[in-house]
Amino acid sequence: MKHDNPRLKYRLIPLLLVILVFIGWFTGGGERQPTALPSSQTPQVTSLKKVGSNTPVKSQDNAKAIQDEPASKVCNLDWLFDYQKRAAAQLANGLGDDFSVFKTQINQAINLTLYHQGTIGDQFVAKLVNQLAVVHNYYLSMLGDGAAQAIDVNIIVLGDRAAYEDSASQSGFDPRMSQGVFFxxxxxxxxxxxxxDITLRTAIHEAVHAINLKLLGRIPRWLNEGLAETFERIALDQPHGGFHEAHTALEQRPMELYSVISSETQWGSIDTGYLYFSGWIWVHYLLNNEHTQALKLLLSQEQIQMCHMLNAEQITQILEEAHPTIEQDFNQWRVNKVAQMEEATH
Structure with a gap:
């Protein structure tokens, strides 16, 4: 993609307002996998083709979509998902002719659309599809039929740093400290x-945000980023699966659980890297702890009311009722993991 693409710039302008609205709305690994994971199904793959034209989204559609938000107490995000489809089509229509598109369906649920400029090959695509299938299996194991619904995942891989910064900044985001962003x-x-390798991890991370939005709606940022950080570390290359983890990372002491749960207003005001790390290690522990259903219960409760986040007190109650000794057990787990990994490296 050219670094100065007028067609992309003008077509992205109508998206800026809705992106700002949604940002305001949505911001206010172990050595084994969980048992009884559903087996992934062979995806149906379509061949590469050039991006075609789509009906553009007009700026007034944004206002209408927001006005059409249901006023009933029962949360319904269909208005949002309908708008997203039109906005995604407009964004794709603004990409240059040097982009190709790969489309497939994963586990009869995830509709993956991958745009790229020829920098990735078949091996990358195969790994992305396989890892997303495993990620979705985890959600199925926790949410059951609640995860068995259509989920659109749209990923645009830019060929170099300049192209990424140009495209991301045109959508109202400061890309200087990132290598991926989900709108x-x-x-x-x-x-x-x-x-x-790095691009695959980033793509999985951003795809998890799309999955969370469709399945869970509005959730706390520590949970959203913790799930994304955890699933980007899936280790399909290990004999028994699981997640990549380094004992040097586990040696660092994370924030205490209640501090993590109460961190919603702190993102951007304190060490964001420490918040990412703390969210990751707590979600990683919850996902890989065979003695607790705490994460499953938490996600199930978040899914019940998708328009509103559970507050810190509600989340604490859910986790502590499911796992009364969660803090003590976590601390012991972390110490044991570091010792095991240090022993394995000697």
Whole structure:
């Protein structure tokens, strides 16, 4: 993509308002996998083709979508998902002719659309599809039929740093400290290509945000980022699966559980890297702890009322009732994991 693409700039302008609205609305690994994971199904793959034209979204559609938000107490986000489809189509229509698109359905649920500029090959695509299938299996294991619904995942891989910064900044985001970003308004992610391994992790991370939005709605940022950080570390190359984890990371002491749960207003005001780390290690522990259903119960409660986040007190109650000794057990788990990994490296 050219670094100065007038067609993309003008077509992205109508998206800026809705992105700002949605940002305001949505912001206010172990050595084994969980048991009884549903087996992934072979995806149906379509061949590469050039991006075609789509009906553009007009700026007044944004206002109408917001006005059409249901006023009933029962949360219904269909108005948002309908708008996202139109916004994603407009975004795709603004991409240059040098983009190709790969489409497939994963587990009869995830509708993956991957745009790229020829920097990725078949091996990357296969790994992305396989890892997203495993990610979705985790959600199925926790949410059951609640995860068996259509989920659109749109990923745009930019060929170099300049192209990524240009495209992300045109959508109203400061990309200088990132290599990937997910926009709620268009349900689309921009990812910088930095070699297959790093790009794959970033693509999975941003895809998890799309999955969370569709299945869970509005959730706390520590949980949203914690799930994304955890699932980007899926280790399909290990004999028994699981997640990549380094004992050097586990050696760092994270924030206490209640501090993490209460951190919603702190993102951007304190060490964001420490918040990412703390969210990751707590979600990683909850996901891989065979003695608790705490994370499953938490996600199930978040799914019940998708328009509103559970507050810190509600989340604490859910986790502590499901796992009364959660803090003590977590601390012991972390110490044991570090000792095991240090022993394995000697």
């Amino acid at each position: 709620h308004g268009s349900n689309s992610a921009f990812v910088e290509y930095k070699g297959d």
